[in-house]
Amino acid sequence: MRITQKIAEYNDKTHPFYTFEFFPPKTDQGFENLLPRISRLASLEPLAINVTWGAGGSTKERSLELAAITQTQHGIDTILHLTCTNMEQGMVDDALTNAKARGIHNILALRGDPPRGEEYWIPTDPRFTYGVDLVSYIRSSPEFSSEFCVGVAAYPDGHPDRETDDDGELEHLKAKVDAGADFIITQLFYDVDGFLQWMKKVRSKGIQIPIIPGIMPIQTYASFLRMTKLCGTRVPPHLMSDLVLLRHDDQKIKDYGVDLAVKMIKRLTAESDIRGIHLCTLNLEKSVTRVLGSLAWIGGSSKPMNQLIADVPSGPESQFVITPHNATDSATNSLVVSGPIAEGEVGKGELNNAATWDDFPNGRFGDFKSPAYGETDLWGSSIMSRHQTLEQWGHPTTTSDLTNMFLRHLHSKIATTPFSPTPLSLESLIIIQHLERLTRKGWWTVGSQPAINGASSSDEIVGWGPRGGYVYQKPFVEFFADAADLKKIEKKVEEEGYGWVDYFAGNVQGECRTNVPEGGRNAVTWGVFPGQEVTQSTIIERESFLSWKDEAFSIWAEWASFYPPNSQERILLERIRNERWLISIVHHDYMKPSALWTFLVDGETLV
Incomplete structure (x- = not known):
């Protein structure tokens, strides 16, 4: 079913709807261990599941396989992310044809990240340079136009690649909507006041299609820094101050992240016309389950932020300095405390602690059997830009x-x-x-x-x-x-x-x-x-x-x-x-x- 139709028909008076996002794991073992995790989260009855797509089609087979499983085996409407730049000629057609064959009727149309050489980059498929090109292509195609409900991305904190002001970024969004977009999912953000102001500007532009805010519960201090840098996310000063105090204890960071997400969602659903939220799972399940439980949408609780911060010892030992990532954000990115491990070897099937054995993502050299292993970006993002290349690397x-x-x-x-x-x-x-x-x-x-x-x-x-x-x-x-x-x-x-x-x-x-x-x-x-x-x-x-x-x-x-x-x-x-x-x-x-x-x-x- 089209997501816009499901949103229009959603009439649960007890709580707004929610969607989950997963990415295709890098390893076979990670993929196998993600499937039971998705099965458990599917029991929470999300409105839809999102499956991401690597830049240039780098995860094409895995993305299509995962989307087919969520769509057919779990019977949950799936939104397949699709990036269009740096894709080989015909790959977009192939992806859409494959999605259609699998019963997938929802696409999140993204530009994705080509090698951002600007002056020297030539689109592999000349039909696609920006996300709006993909929207226009689907809408103009006799084969695909009636098959797909098309969503697009929006960036409340501004696009990390573009040096445009808010008005310029809104014009980009308006162009995608005018081209035929049916709904909007936003990039992650933590500044609720800024988001609410952005929402008013979007609506004043005449954009009335559903907007689903992207919420990413903070998992670890290191991954928070990495993701917010990658996405160009504004971090309110009070939030960073709180995290600095807690950063040496990942369990408290995770607890804080759950409580923060709950507070954000309550404000968003109370102070705007938002009818649902999009939860970025990072292929982990405990935090999103706790968020929904704390909202009383499925039952649960969370320790308040003020108690978490009060628990931090005072005195000379607590006067930390911020320790940055190591040069590769790899092995010394060791802010990982997973608590007691389940009996047996972790990651091997349904063990006592199958939901949480890898609950703390730990970067490049974590456990390759984890579904969360290897997450480095979102929505096919790249960390390079031409400006950075010439300025720093010459x-x-x-x-x-x-x-x-x-x-x-x-x-x-x-x-x-x-x-x-x-x-x-x-x-x-x-x-x-x-x-x-x-x-x-x-x-x-x-x-x-x-x-x-x-x-x-x-x-x-x-x-x-x-x-x-x-x-x-x-x-x-x-x-x-x-x-x-x-x-x-x-x-x-x-x-x-x-x-x-x-x-x-x-x-x-x-x-x-x-x-x-x-x-x-x-x-x-x-x-x-x-x-x-x-x-x-x-x-x-x-x-x-x-x-x-x-x-x-x-x-x-x-x-x-x-x-x-x-x-x-x-x-x-x-x-x-x-x-x-x-x-x-x-x-x-x-x-x-x-x-x-x-x-x-x-x-x-x-x-």
Whole structure:
């Protein structure tokens, strides 16, 4: 059924409607474990389920498969997101035809993110450059026009890519509506006052179709920072102040996120003509269930914000400084406390704690069996822009230029690299001299962490989890190097590693080389907390490495696209992508801070 028809016919007087959003997991195990999770959430009777679509059709098969399951097996009307830019010729037709065959009648038409080179990007399919083009195409197609109810995205805090004012952004939205859009789903936001003002402007423009606000309960402090940066979301100062106080305890962050979402939804439904909400699940289920329960839409409760903040200890220990993500937002993104784990191996079917075993998303090196593993963006978003590329990364034409760029990031002369969307973290500064030494060798470091042996969980730099615990880390580093250097590293691991050193190496051609046994898993960050089992927050194994490897090499390709075809910059970046290897090395002796670095520099101790 068309979503607009369901909205018009919705007559439940006890509560507004709600929809859930899921993304196709990156791994087969994650996909398998998402299905029972969706089944449990489907029992809450959402009005519809949304399935996202990766930029350029990167998740095409998985998105269509997942949408078919929610539509046919669960009998819930499904809204298939569809991005149109950077799609191969005919892929839009193919996606719409496949959706139609699966009984899907609702599409969220998105521009998506091409490699945003502006001047040098050429649409793969010339029919599609913006979201309005996809709306117009569906509406003008004899085959598809009558089949699909078409929704579009809106950005209450402004579009993260466009430097237009509010009026300009509203004109973009009006154009999509005039082209035939039937409903609107908004990007996530946390400024309710700003949203209500935006709603008035939208209605004053004559846009009267249903608007469904996107609500994303905060899951962890790290994912909150990443998502709001990616989406260009305004964060009210009081909200950030509250989160800074709680940020070392992810359970309190999650509780706060639930309570915040409840308060936002109550205001939105009371102070506007909003009839329902769109809940971004991030493929997790506990928070959205608690939100609906706290609203008394399905039963439940939540601890009030003021009590959460009051629970934070006072005194010198509580005077934290904000600790930014590490350079790759990967292994040192360890703000993860999942509480007691279910009996048996987590992620394997319906265990005692199947709903919550992976309740805290922990970035690139989490558990690859988790449905939430690998979430990095929303609605096919990219983290690059042409302006950022030229301003911070310049015009590299030699490998020396690239080495200098990575060094400038280490020295805080530039805030980002294509592989590191944030400034260098305080934790990385502990090993800065080692990272600098490797980078000068031409091994461009993109991820790392120092050895930590029983630091307090309240430590301002490396601490995480509840207070009163202890945290541990094995040293590891990942970098790009050429094939000759990889051979030297492999030989040294074999001859001098003595079982203490594990590595993974992969290239764009799909080769993977490692000394880790099949099925082997390296827990490189863990914590011991009162009253809880040991928490392993960071795991490096084949599946997670390969997933990140594919992402890393796609970044080289996107970066290259910002420069003209046949330019020196593009030739260099494409050559690097084709020739270099991504290498990840772990040293298991976390009791010796210099162990990894001594091993990597031919026995020379750097500390």
